[in-house]
Amino acid sequence: DVKVTQSSRYLVKRTGEKVFLECVQDMDHENMFWYRQDPGLGLRLIYFSYDVKMKEKGDIPEGYSVSREKKERFSLILESASTNQTSMYLCASSLGRRGNIQYFGAGTRLSVL
Amino acid sequence: SQQGEEDPQALSIQEGENATMNCSYKTSINNLQWYRQNSGRGLVHLILIRSNEREKHSGRLRVTLDTSKKSSSLLITASRAADTASYFCATALAHNTDKLIFGTGTRLQVFP
Numbered sequence: 001d002v003k004v005t006q007s008s009r010y011l012v013k014r015t016g017e018k019v020f021l022e023c024v025q026d027m028d029h030e031n032m033f034w035y036r037q038d039p040g041l042g043l044r045l046i047y048f049s050y051d052v053k054m055k056e057k058g059d060i061p062e063g064y065s066v067s068r069e070k071k072e073r074f075s076l077i078l079e080s081a082s083t084n085q086t087s088m089y090l091c092a093s094s095l096g097r098r099g100n101i102q103y104f105g106a107g108t109r110l111s112v113l
Numbered sequence: 114s115q116q117g118e119e120d121p122q123a124l125s126i127q128e129g130e131n132a133t134m135n136c137s138y139k140t141s142i143n144n145l146q147w148y149r150q151n152s153g154r155g156l157v158h159l160i161l162i163r164s165n166e167r168e169k170h171s172g173r174l175r176v177t178l179d180t181s182k183k184s185s186s187l188l189i190t191a192s193r194a195a196d197t198a199s200y201f202c203a204t205a206l207a208h209n210t211d212k213l214i215f216g217t218g219t220r221l222q223v224f225p
Contacts, residue, residue: 098143
């Protein structure tokens with residue numbers, strides 16, 4: 001079974017802190033994704049990566065950056081956390097670039113105070 | 114409105130009843146997928162239907178796709194309390210299959 005692991009289930013950070021959300025997948029998938037999920041807004045794509053050191057902006061990249069130094073790991077970085085980044089963050093991975101099935105981690109619920 | 118919109122936003126039924134959720138989209142697709150999310154958890158893939166397919170079954174799930182109406186439906190037959198979750202459709206666009214576009218979901222509550 002594909003396993004996508006997010007490093008934390010819950011995080012509480014203060015405004016202005018630098019925040020790292022880590023995601024690791026164990027199925028050698030090329031593609032990895034970061035979403036945020038807010039009530040009534042569904043899933044919105046922040047960034048995705050289709051190869052090591054490659055990244056593409058999603059629909060809401062402002063205030064975020066990403067890093068993919070190894071194929072299995074995709075990190076989401078909040079350079080200076082703000083209260084409006086309080087949300088549920090979901091990481092996913094998929095094989096190939098043909099609209100394939102995505103496998104999700106359990107999510108990280110981030111609160112920025 | 115967004116590429117994928119589910120209807121209804123919320124649905125409450127009794128165990129044993131069927132649940133039908135609909136998804137509409139705007140632009141041509143390569144495929145359409147349905148995912149399930151239990152409260153506070155990640156999404157789990159349920160079923161994928163390609164643009165040249167009209168119907169697909171998986172256990173108690175039946176998905177239909179009407180590309181002329183740009184719509185899909187997910188039917189869960191003989192619902193169980195354990196089916197209580199949110200259900201999302203996601204589309205892979207025909208001209209850009211790098212990513213999926215998710216709808217806002219239907220929240221299904223199945224009462225014992």
